[in-house]
Amino acid sequence: MKKKHVYHSKTLDKDGTAHYSHTENETWAFLLKRQKELVKTRASKEYLKGVEILNFEDKIPQHYEITDILKSHTGWGVEPVPALIQPEKFFSLLANKRFPAANFIRIPEEIDYIEEPDVFHELFGHCPLLTNAPYAEFMHQYGKLALKADQKTQMRMFRLFWFTIEFGLIKEDNLIKAYGGGILSSKSEIIYSVESDIPERRPLIPMDALRTKFRIDILQPVYFVIESYDDLFKLIAVDPLKMAQESFFMEDFPAKFEKRKKA
Ligand SMILES: [Fe+2]
Secondary structure, three states: OOOOOOOOOOOOOOOOOOOOOHHHHHHHHHHHHHHHHHHOOOEOHHHHHHHHHHOOOOOOOOHHHHHHHHHHHHOOEEEEOOOOOOHHHHHHHHHOOEEEEOOOOOOHHHOOOOOOOOHHHHHHHHHHHHHOHHHHHHHHHHHHHHHOOOHHHHHHHHHHHHHHHHOOEEEEOOEEEEOOHHHHOOOOHHHHHHHOOOOEEEEOOHHHHHOOOOOOOOOOOEEEEEOOHHHHHHHHHOOHHHHHHHHOOOOOOOOOOOOOOOO
16 A cells, blocks of 8 residues: 655744745646636635635745735734644634644645645635635634633534535525535535535534534535525524533434544
């Protein structure tokens, strides 16, 4: 079996700049061109507006460049972090309007899919919507709430995060569009989530999402659909922390996928 490539985050120089090779910038340019075409008819209007605002170029942006733009729209910024961080660190960054984002990019051999979130996923998938006020406010408030939870509850709160921020769908003009960063940065899932007859698409009922298990390495068998970004904002009012605690007293829905085999 081929050994899996191990990614490391880029060390920043004294000015906070990450330096990328020609190949790395080419990978970004290739992904950007391909994905911009794919999202055109399948992504939410607000996301596409954000893509225009961020005005990505053919080289990997620095996190501080994206921060400068987001700041003027919603007060958010991007924080370079290693690929995997502890839930407490993750939510505390959100609570401070800092979006945790890896700064390495996938190798050409893994151009179509990597399991780890790379800089393309973080900046192209997530950051455009951080220019949108209700979406950005949801992330901020969700982070603040999750910080009050113990680690077990924080892990449960990830489910709701997963089915909204990572793999959420939205209804716009009676059509299904994508707004989750995991979908928007994926070559295959952007088509599958919006157009395929295979997955189930359910209205977002927060408790249902909290009772739904997920796997990170497959196309999602279930998506939750919101009617508008205000639905996310309203979600805070129904106290997702309390709901996550209550969800432990309810059964999970039967998983719609096989258990992941150990590598
Ligand atoms: Fe993500």
